Amino acid sequence: MGILPLAADLPDPDLAQFGQDPWWIILIKAVGIFVILVLLTLFNIWFERRVVARMQHRVGPNVHGPFGLLQSLADGVKLALKEDIVPKAADKVVFILAPVIAVVPAFVTWSVIPLGPEVNLFGHRTPLQLTDMPVAVLFMLAIASIGIYGIVLGGWSSGSTYSLLGGLRSSAQMISYEVAMGLALVAVFLYAGSMSTSEIVAAQDRLWFGLILAPSFVIYVISMVGETNRAPFDLPEAEGELVGGFHTEYSSLKFALFFLAEYINLATVSAIATTLFLGGWAAPWGIENVWEGANSGYWPLLWFFGKVFIFIFLFVWLRGSLPRMRYDQFMALGWKILIPVALAWTVAVATIRVISLEADNGINRTYLVAAIAVLLVLTVGLMFLPERTDDEDATEAADEPHDAFAGGFPVPPMPAGGAVRGAAQPLTFSPGRTTVTATAESEENHE
Numbered sequence: 001m002g003i004l005p006l007a008a009d010l011p012d013p014d015l016a017q018f019g020q021d022p023w024w025i026i027l028i029k030a031v032g033i034f035v036i037l038v039l040l041t042l043f044n045i046w047f048e049r050r051v052v053a054r055m056q057h058r059v060g061p062n063v064h065g066p067f068g069l070l071q072s073l074a075d076g077v078k079l080a081l082k083e084d085i086v087p088k089a090a091d092k093v094v095f096i097l098a099p100v101i102a103v104v105p106a107f108v109t110w111s112v113i114p115l116g117p118e119v120n121l122f123g124h125r126t127p128l129q130l131t132d133m134p135v136a137v138l139f140m141l142a143i144a145s146i147g148i149y150g151i152v153l154g155g156w157s158s159g160s161t162y163s164l165l166g167g168l169r170s171s172a173q174m175i176s177y178e179v180a181m182g183l184a185l186v187a188v189f190l191y192a193g194s195m196s197t198s199e200i201v202a203a204q205d206r207l208w209f210g211l212i213l214a215p216s217f218v219i220y221v222i223s224m225v226g227e228t229n230r231a232p233f234d235l236p237e238a239e240g241e242l243v244g245g246f247h248t249e250y251s252s253l254k255f256a257l258f259f260l261a262e263y264i265n266l267a268t269v270s271a272i273a274t275t276l277f278l279g280g281w282a283a284p285w286g287i288e289n290v291w292e293g294a295n296s297g298y299w300p301l302l303w304f305f306g307k308v309f310i311f312i313f314l315f316v317w318l319r320g321s322l323p324r325m326r327y328d329q330f331m332a333l334g335w336k337i338l339i340p341v342a343l344a345w346t347v348a349v350a351t352i353r354v355i356s357l358e359a360d361n362g363i364n365r366t367y368l369v370a371a372i373a374v375l376l377v378l379t380v381g382l383m384f385l386p387e388r389t390d391d392e393d394a395t396e397a398a399d400e401p402h403d404a405f406a407g408g409f410p411v412p413p414m415p416a417g418g419a420v421r422g423a424a425q426p427l428t429f430s431p432g433r434t435t436v437t438a439t440a441e442s443e444e445n446h447e
Helices: 023-055 071-081 092-112 136-157 161-192 197-202 214-227 252-277 300-321 327-357 365-383 390-399 438-446
Strands: 116-121 124-128
Touching: 023 071, 023 092, 023 124, 023 252, 023 300, 071 252, 092 136, 092 252, 116 300, 136 161, 136 197, 136 252, 161 197, 161 214, 161 252, 161 327, 197 252, 214 252, 214 300, 214 327, 252 300
Parallel strands: none
Antiparallel strands: 116 124
């Protein structure tokens, strides 16, 4: 019996259109992606400031250029021309490389995102996508993970406690929310039957995955906000606690690179959500029935970036509406809610998919879907049940005898009922000495 070749060695006719372009077409595509992302970043900064200003009844940038559109360019030039400071305690090599590590993967991820169908580019037929591969979605997740290391290394190499804590928080976010994000995408792979981005877009020609896989879509949207360190999940940059987080010690062009990476990642996760859940570059429902050329030529670029801007507006809306979460709440949301729900939903989708492919198994699919829906609702409901409150714990602790040295030396445990509020309790010494209170002692020091 002959040995079968590996799946990666088998020819894939759907991906045959990639890898056939001459070098100058590849160069034009790569430069085009770079220019689009830089211009998109400048626009997104202006767009965010204008939308938040409108939400807060302010004007926003309106001086430089028409409608203030050149304000972002002016800020970028100002950052580049500022003094570049490297702290003495910093690891200089890693300190300089960290912003580069953060920004380069943000550009590379766009190499496998389909922006449109095949078009005529300078007399050459080519898809509006730099390249594609059978595991393109895994490639995007892997490259996006590398970008987080730039933040972690930037915080570690700065030689600052605040920056180090910001970097550690970023690594915790990466681990927590990438698990939920990856599980949310498993359902897409099961329904599309492929991990190729162009094939996933083609599989949504009738119905978008954002509707038939709504729980996966919701989990991905929540996870992508946590992955990009955006409010209300911007814990690595919490200025109220960590001054500026991982980039506290950065200035000038290196800080601008971190800023650029954040806004490119904003567009990247939006483009991934558009590709995997909203039909990619395909026109919205009904438009192709009225206009036959809606999904041909360069018009799909309009539909693609229109969907991307919907997600970007969602990011801005969240930043202007919600306060920053507490760190324990943030971790509990990822590990106690998102990951269990994503696991349960993945098992449910896999079960439905197997039964759908095996039509003669004698199982009624309607009853199965209803049962899975009920179990999913019960699972989500149990996760939102109230936990034990601090008042209940304090009441139980007050009923028990208090041992001041139960926790050992030199740090005794907290008193029963929590910390003492108001003036300190009187301090009683051995017989023959007076009893001193904190109020009396402060008055004596004042006199």
